[in-house]
Amino acid sequence: MATQPKPTPWKDWPDLLAPKDLVELMPGFIGQKRAYSIARQIGKRYGRSYVIQKEDFFDWLTGDKTYSTALKLKEAKWTNE
Numbered sequence: 001m002a003t004q005p006k007p008t009p010w011k012d013w014p015d016l017l018a019p020k021d022l023v024e025l026m027p028g029f030i031g032q033k034r035a036y037s038i039a040r041q042i043g044k045r046y047g048r049s050y051v052i053q054k055e056d057f058f059d060w061l062t063g064d065k066t067y068s069t070a071l072k073l074k075e076a077k078w079t080n081e
């Protein structure tokens with residue numbers, strides 16, 4: 001039986017993300033179409049590309065700034081490894 005790949009821990013994420021980075025950092029959870037949809041919602045456009053800040057993504061994912069702020073301050077892993 002195949003195992004689900006684990007997302008990359010928070011501390012290993014770059015500060016700025018492209019949609020393809022979301023696909024690589026969250027394998028099996030976010031696909032290419034969804035990553036571009038997220039980028040259009042919360043990212044900033046630079047030319048023809050979108051860039052998402054790490055904190056903005058986690059704020060969007062959890063729906064609350066408290067969680068991403070706590071992660072940043074404590075350098076915790078959001079994957080609970």
